[in-house]
Each structure stands twice: as structure tokens, then as C-alpha cells.
Amino acid sequence: MDELDRRILDILRRDARTPYTEIADEVGTSEGTVRNRVERMNEDGVIERFTVTTRTGNVKAMIEVGVAVDVETGEVSERMAEWEEVDFVWMVSGEQDIVLVVDAADTRGVNELITQAREQDEVVSTKTRLILDEHLG
Amino acid sequence: MDELDRRILDILRRDARTPYTEIADEVGTSEGTVRNRVERMNEDGVIERFTVTTRTGNVKAMIEVGVAVDVETGEVSERMAEWEEVDFVWMVSGEQDIVLVVDAADTRGVNELITQAREQDEVVSTKTRLILDEHLG
DNA sequence: TATGAAAGACTAACTAA
DNA sequence: TTAGTTAGTCTTTCATA
Numbered sequence: 001m002d003e004l005d006r007r008i009l010d011i012l013r014r015d016a017r018t019p020y021t022e023i024a025d026e027v028g029t030s031e032g033t034v035r036n037r038v039e040r041m042n043e044d045g046v047i048e049r050f051t052v053t054t055r056t057g058n059v060k061a062m063i064e065v066g067v068a069v070d071v072e073t074g075e076v077s078e079r080m081a082e083w084e085e086v087d088f089v090w091m092v093s094g095e096q097d098i099v100l101v102v103d104a105a106d107t108r109g110v111n112e113l114i115t116q117a118r119e120q121d122e123v124v125s126t127k128t129r130l131i132l133d134e135h136l137g
Numbered sequence: 138m139d140e141l142d143r144r145i146l147d148i149l150r151r152d153a154r155t156p157y158t159e160i161a162d163e164v165g166t167s168e169g170t171v172r173n174r175v176e177r178m179n180e181d182g183v184i185e186r187f188t189v190t191t192r193t194g195n196v197k198a199m200i201e202v203g204v205a206v207d208v209e210t211g212e213v214s215e216r217m218a219e220w221e222e223v224d225f226v227w228m229v230s231g232e233q234d235i236v237l238v239v240d241a242a243d244t245r246g247v248n249e250l251i252t253q254a255r256e257q258d259e260v261v262s263t264k265t266r267l268i269l270d271e272h273l274g
Numbered sequence: 275t276a277t278g279a280a281a282g283a284c285t286a287a288c289t290a291a
Numbered sequence: 292t293t294a295g296t297t298a299g300t301c302t303t304t305c306a307t308a
Contacts, residue, residue, distance in 0.1 A: 049152065
């Protein structure tokens with residue numbers, strides 16, 4: 001992981017379909033070098049996977065969830081990650097313990113997820129924020 | 138968005154570099170159809186972007202940023218989205234106005250981002266939470 | 275790093291619903 | 292008129308030197 005790797009990664013993060021030849025031009029090296037480095041990062045697990053991000057639903061929100069003190073958050077959050085319309089589940093430090101990032105079809109969908117969260121035995125509080133707009137880094 | 142689109146998306150989510158010909162075989166259609174549909178989903182914004190997920194940084198965090206009342210959050214957040222190590226910038230409802238989701242090499246990296254945020258003229262407060270663990274939905 | 279073969283993607287003309 | 296197919300061409304990737 002040197003500066004060159006990082007620059008290649010930055011380009012791939014913005015568009016993972018950028019041809020090796022174009023990346024090579026941009027960072028000032030050869031196509032082969034770029035290819036070898038991407039392959040190596042892939043094998044080493046630096047690159048987890050090539051994927052697409054989708055915007056299926058239209059209402060995004062963060063649902064912050066507090067759980068009882070005697071509860072294992074890992075188990076609860078794994079369960080929540082399986083719910084439809086949930087993009088990420090994060091275990092976080094701070095007032096709340098778990099944050100769900102959700103992408104629902106409408107506000108009713110968000111509301112159903114909040115309800116679903118509150119119905120869990122382990123959950124003692126929720127706090128929701130709508131995501132009004134998003135910029136990708 | 139029909140069943141075929143969804144099946145194509147599922148394959149791309151798992152590996153965005155799967156050739157169109159291979160996707161076509163798997164879903165039982167022609168290469169051209171797959172390509173047309175991916176292009177259409179791309180234009181329609183169903184597919185936001187082709188990207189890589191990395192395991193480089195190991196310290197993820199949410200930096201919640203409050204800005205002055207007379208400030209246009211869109212402009213500030215667009216600027217922040219360009220910063221290194223910033224994955225998403227969300228404009229949100231609630232106490233704070235902007236949330237940065239960051240993926241830094243270490244806690245020092247997170248701290249530098251917090252400092253950078255606080256140095257902006259428009260920023261009046263920040264509040265940071267470390268993301269301790271993550272599950273993908 | 276340079277080159278050529280192989281694989282994949284793109285163009286455009288065509289067909290069917 | 293729109294979605295799908297296919298053949299030919301161009302681009303990218305990959306192995307070899």
C-alpha cells in the first residue's frame with residue numbers, strides 16, 4: 001500500500017469500470033503495472049469486492065437504536081441487517097448503540113422499519129433522521 | 138424495474154465485473170439485452186455507481202456537523218465530499234445538519250478530518266461516533 | 275515494457291411484439 | 292415504437308518475452 005495504490009483505489013472508487021489503460025495514463029504508469037496492482041490488492045483483500053451501489057427506494061434515513069445494557073449488539077444487528085430495505089447496520093460508540101441506514105420506497109416504509117426495530121425485545125429507544133440529500137466521496 | 142433487472146442487479150452487486158455475456162447466460166437472455174438494461178439503470182439512477190469496497194482504512198466514523206443557520210448546506214457538503222477518506226456526505230434532519238461517513242487509516246486520520254471540518258467558517262459544532270462494526274444488508 | 279492473441283464491449287442494422 | 296438479437300468492429304485485458 002503506497003501512494004500509487006491509493007491513487008488507483010481512488011479512481012476505482014469513483015468508477016470501478018475505468019479501463020486499466022486510462023488509470024495508467026492518469027497516474028503516470030503502464031497498464032500492466034495498474035493491472036498487477038489491482039490484482040494484488042484484490043488477492044490481499046485490500047479490495048473487498050467490485051460492486052454497484054443502487055438507489056432503489058427514494059427515502060433514505062438513519063435509524064439510531066439504543067439497546068438494553070445486558071444485550072449483545074452483534075446478534076441484534078446481524079438480524080437487522082437481514083431486513084428488507086436495510087443497506088448497512090453499524091455498531092457505534094455514543095448515545096445510541098446501533099445505526100441502521102435504510103433506503104425505503106416511501107416514508108411509510110421507513111416508519112415500518114422503526115416500528116419493527118421498536119418491537120425487538122432488546123431495543124429500548126430509537127431516534128430517526130431523514131437523509132435529505134447525499135453526496136458521494 | 139422488473140424481475141430481469143433485479144436478477145442482473147443481484148449479479149452485479151456480488152461482482153460488478155461479471156461480463157455481460159456471462160450475465161446473459163445466467164439469466165437466459167442475450168448480451169445486448171443485459172447491456173441495454175444496465176445502461177438504462179445507470180441513466181435512470183437505479184445504479185448509482187460502479188465502485189470497489191475496500192478494507193484499507195480500518196477506522197470508520199460518523200462525523201456529525203452543525204452549520205450556521207444562514208448557510209447553504211449543499212455547497213458545504215459538496216466540498217466535504219471531495220475530501221480524502223470521505224465515503225458519503227449526507228444532509229440530514231435532526232440536531233445536526235450534515236453527516237460525514239469516513240473511512241480513515243487510523244484514529245489520527247479521523248481526528249484530522251474532524252479538525253478540517255471544524256476549521257470551516259460555516260461549521261459551528263461537530264460530534265463524532267466511531268463505527269465499531271458493520272453488517273451489510 | 276512492449277506486443278499479439280483472446281476476451282469483452284460497442285455499433286448499427288435487423289426482427290418481433 | 293420499443294425491446295431484443297446478432298454480426299462485425301473496436302477496445303481492453305492478459306500472457307509472454
